[in-house]
Amino acid sequence: MIRAGWCAALVLLATQISFALELNSNDWPQWRGPNRDGMSLQKGLVDKWPEDGPPILWQTKGLGKGYASVAVAGGKIFTLGNRENEERLTCLDDKDGTELWSVVIGSGKHSNCTPTVDGDRVYGVGLDGDLVCISVNDGQLLWKKNFATDFGGKMMSGWGFSESPLVDGARLIVTPGAQDAVVAALNKLTGELIWKSPAPEDWGKKGKDGAAYSSVVVSNGAGIKQYVQLVGRGLISVAADDGRRLWTYNKIANGTANIPTPLVKGDYIFTSTGYGTGSALLKLVKSGSGVEAVEQYFLTAKEMENHHGGMILLGDQVYCGHGHNNGFPVCFDLMTGKDKWRPGRGPGTGSAAVSFADGHLYFRYQNGVMALIEATPEEYRLKGEFKIAASSGPSWPHPVIANGKLYLREQDALVVYDIAKK
DSSP: OHHHHHHHHHHHHHHHHHHHHHOOTTOBOSTTTTTTSSBOOOOOBOSSOOTTOSOEEEEEEOOOBOOOOOEEETTEEEEEEEETTEEEEEEEETTTOOEEEEEEEEOOSSOOOOOEEETTEEEEEOTTOEEEEEETTTOOEEEEEEHHHHHOOOBSSTTOOOOOOEEETTEEEEOOOOSSOSEEEEETTTOOEEEEEOOOTTOOSSSOSSBOSOOOEEEOGGGOOEEEEEETTEEEEEETTTOOEEEEEOTTOOSSOOOOOOEEETTEEEEEETTTTEEEEEEEEEETTEEEEEEEEEEETTTOOBOSSOEEEETTEEEEEEBTTOOEEEEEETTTOOEEEOOSSOSSOSOEEEEEETTEEEEEETTSEEEEEEOOSSOOOEEEEEEOTTOOSOOOSOOEEETTEEEEEETTEEEEEEOBOO
């Protein structure tokens, strides 16, 4: 019996290693890339675009309605969308966009969650809080939970659950938004509850109860591993080992939608929201057996606010789009909040979703214009722009850069561009 058990364990380990070898550092397996910071690890990309943009490798339709971006891992692409009144998690072949499988996960009218790929499993959250674990290989549903029915969870406002789950070791970290489970840790293989962290009664007056539209990030600030999340009442941090609350920051909350994923650097957390709110830098310091978040500065909405396009931290410089429903390009110093450059509107209009790869920022504007901007604090340097093919309505999904390609989801369509140097 023991020998048989060891053999089974070795087979499982070999399978996991084999799958891991199929992945590479150029993949984009989850929300905001390999490290949840909006940054691709890839090199060897073109540093200037032709007037009509980089060449299209392929494009496909049939992904459904939604603003979800894509995850790219192991030669496959994963995304969520509503097709024929069913919310689906769909897997495509990265070579040409051929659909490999598609699984119904709920009935949400559209999708906002970018799936999270971990080994031979992929995780996603539907608009109505359907949390699923699905086999990468064949689309088999392995387990399912619902934030509302299983946790009593809710959203702060009506655009539906939007987070992308975080895999951390053997755990899956999610944000049901419930009073007794604002954040929860589950066994990633079974979905069983490990711990849940209740919402504090002393949040503060700003914002609303419930989950928001951000996704969890990991910090080791002040020497304690913690999960930091932007929810309806602002930032909350809970200890990774048992979910106990460490600190909260209510000042950054608004009552409509708290969206951008926080930035983490050492003992510092940078956060921003739209709807006339602003931005703040916090320093995490040890306080007894816990952690205290000390505000270093606060920038008003006029000075700096990121609506929902995300922010990039490169060294000590923050790059992002500034303004509510605007994506004015800006670069400023993280530690001081002082501008390095701020050129005005830029080539596109509306909000801007921003990613980074190989020394450049990929700005995707709401009106379907893509811009390539050199990531340097010296000055604003535009390196190319083009109109996205198949652009249809608000162009909100974040750009994905993986394996020499630029992936741009446009509602039902996905357009893939060749951006590798020849």
